Amino acid sequence: MDALYPRLLVRDFATSVTFYTAVLRDLVGVEPVKVIPEGSYANWDIDGGTGLVLFGRATMAAAVGTADLPDTTTQDTSMLVMHVDDLDRATACFTRHGATLVAEPQDRPYWSPGLRTAHLRDPEGNLVELQTY
Secondary structure, eight states, rough: OOOOOOEEEEEEEOHHHHHHHHHHHHOOOOOOOOEGGGGGGEEEEEEEEEEEEEEEEEHHHHHTTTTTTTOOOSSSSOOOEEEOOOOOHHHHHHHHHEEEEEEEEEOOOSSTTTTTEEEOTTTTOOOOEEEEE
8 A cells, every 4th residue: 555645625725726836836846737726626746746635625525425514623633744955945935925834943853863843834724844854
């Protein structure tokens, strides 16, 4: 079995596509492979494979039969983790495009020797970890 790619379920599809298009263009020069607004679907390929997919939360709720349930927010249950070459540059890029910094770049030797991370929230509130060694 392979883990294929992260798929973020988003409320505001258009804002999320704009955000990730700008960030991925600035950081790695990648444009979306496919954006289908009527299907609430977008994906980007990074290094030859699917790197990120956005999918409308309401579309997924309808597909799995949970559209009538309350849309609640609790503590984070998922996080998008991205390896970057320059943590400070990537953090600045994310915030410039609208992410909210929640934890400054810092060393995390107790997580893994040599690891540095920063934590942000994208415009949807998804938790994003940027990391470098």
